[in-house]
Amino acid sequence: MKLALFFLIILSFSCRKNPESDSTAQKICDCYENIHSIKETADNEEELQREIDKCNLLFQSELERLKNKTEEKQLFMKAYRNCQEK
Numbered sequence: 394m395k396l397a398l399f400f401l402i403i404l405s406f407s408c409r410k411n412p413e414s415d416s417t418a419q420k421i422c423d424c425y426e427n428i429h430s431i432k433e434t435a436d437n438e439e440e441l442q443r444e445i446d447k448c449n450l451l452f453q454s455e456l457e458r459l460k461n462k463t464e465e466k467q468l469f470m471k472a473y474r475n476c477q478e479k
Contacts, residue, residue, distance in 0.1 A: 421473060
């Protein structure tokens with residue numbers, strides 16, 4: 394169930410287009426990409442879940458920061474989508 398939520402979050406969002414945004418979006422993308430490596434080497438489900446939670450927290454924190462900044466949020470979402478497509 395949590396894994397399904399994780400993929401839903403990834404598919405639901407895109408990012409903004411400026412250096413700070415691109416950097417933040419890339420950091421979040423890298424975090425989620427790292428989960429794929431951890432999934433293959435994790436000793437247990439808890440270790441994997443901690444990493445998923447860490448990435449989700451980064452993503453949620455950025456969305457919260459941009460809550461009242463509609464234009465910046467749209468740019469962030471576009472940058473995030475772009476890095477997910479790589």
